[in-house]
Amino acid sequence: MLQNTGKLAGYTVFITGASRGIGKAIALKAARDGANVVIAAKTADPHPKLPGTIYTAAAEIEAAGGKALPCIVDVRDEKQINDAVGKAVEKFGGIDILVNNASAINLTGTLETPMKKVDLMLGINLRGTYLTSKLCIPHLLKSKNPHILNLSPPLNLNPIWFKNHTAYTMAKYGMSMCVLGMAEEFKGSIAVNALWPKTGNDFPASLVQACLIGFGAEICRTVALQEQGDHAGVWYIDLKNDAGSAGSGEPPVKADVVMTLDSSDFIKMFGGKLKPTMAFMSGKLKIKGDMGLAMKLDKMMGMIKPKL
Known part of the structure; x- marks a missing residue:
């Protein structure tokens, strides 16, 4: 809360x-x-x-x-x-x-x-x-x-x-x-x-x-992705601090938004086969934190060329 x-x-x-x-x-x-x-x-x-x-x-x-x-x-x-x-x-x-x-x-x-x-x-x-x-x-x-x-x-x-x-x-x-x-x-x-x-x-x-x-506050851009299932783990994207960073494990600073989804859906989403908006509306993706920031993920995913 x-x-x-x-x-x-x-x-x-x-x-x-x-x-x-x-x-x-x-x-x-x-x-x-x-x-x-x-x-x-x-x-x-x-x-x-x-x-x-x-x-x-x-x-x-x-x-x-x-x-x-x-x-x-x-x-x-x-x-x-x-x-x-x-x-x-x-x-x-x-x-x-x-x-x-x-x-x-x-x-x-x-x-x-x-x-x-x-x-x-x-x-x-x-x-x-x-x-x-x-x-x-x-x-x-x-x-x-x-x-x-x-x-x-x-x-x-x-x-x-x-x-x-x-x-x-x-x-x-x-x-x-x-x-x-x-x-x-x-x-x-x-x-x-x-x-x-x-x-x-x-x-x-x-x-x-x-x-x-949130109005008038600093724009925060740290996202943590929590994967559940057979390959459970945590990945983060930090576009706020210094030159930015990304990696596995807990983020170096507190995440502004945390997204949780199953490992199979995690792969589909990053492979371009599952849109974040559809995942959220269907209940596959759970979001805590800055909803506005989370919604920008859909646009970011559209810029990633699938390699999976």
């Missing part, structure tokens, strides 16, 4: 869908670092099957050391978002970080997916992310260190990610396209990134903390 640094103290984080799950985990981690947290979610009354409301989440955030503002928000409703943004600015003086976490999921095929579900996913995932970003951006532009973080996957047009649930993939990729477009549109003014956890159950809240507190 990443230690709390206090770098989020005084910053205001606006999180959609923060009454439970990943959204609340992000909120609590930010709260422990001293952030003001706006809980923008629909659940105001207890759900018969799902625990947590915006008010119970607010109580947990306050207990964790942060300041909370619970707001009833359906991200499909422009007025509700506008009202929440206004309340956040009035209470905390502005918005520094937006986390677009609210999402709807329905993993069914085209014939099995009712249009009501399609509209829900497109309305929350795509339209809701775009709309919430649009309404927060004027305030983010006034922040000294503004960020938008979308919980969405890497854009990958391999049919495998579409064939079983086209509607859901379209909706989630819409969130990713918001990242792609807004990152370029507001380049130099707002940092816009995506984070795609493997599952909700094993989601590392510290990873989000790293994304949020």
Whole structure:
């Protein structure tokens, strides 16, 4: 677990869908670092099957050391978002970080997916992310260190990610396209990134903390690769210190990101037969540390000519 640094103290984080799950985990981690947290979610009354409301989440955030503002928000409703943004600015003086976490999921095929579900996913995932970003951006532009973080996957047009649930993939990729477009549109003014956890159950809240507190920090480039299986071992790439180095065994300095995978997949990845992004999304590659740095590995691998 990443230690709390206090770098989020005084910053205001606006999180959609923060009454439970990943959204609340992000909120609590930010709260422990001293952030003001706006809980923008629909659940105001207890759900018969799902625990947590915006008010119970607010109580947990306050207990964790942060300041909370619970707001009833359906991200499909422009007025509700506008009202929440206004309340956040009035209470905390502005918005520094937006986390677009609210999402709807329905993993069914085209014939099995009712249009009501399609509209829900497109309305929350795509339209809701775009709309919430649009309404927060004027305030983010006034922040000294503004960020938008979308919980969405890497854009990958391999049919495998579409064939079983086209509607859901379209909706989630819409969130990713918001990242792609807004990152370029507001380049130099707002940092816009995506984070795609493997599952909700094993989601590392510290990873989000790293994304949020990493702004303004030194760019780190030390990567450790841990190989498991028949030929277990550790290899490292150090592009940060002196002239750089690479080798086997523990790295000479603490690694900024650690990647773990099976020995057979290790060989495939370095042989150009397995892309790091595909390995990560399929669960073959596990990553701890600087996710932004880890994602650059895919580009680096593309520059390596297979020799295996």
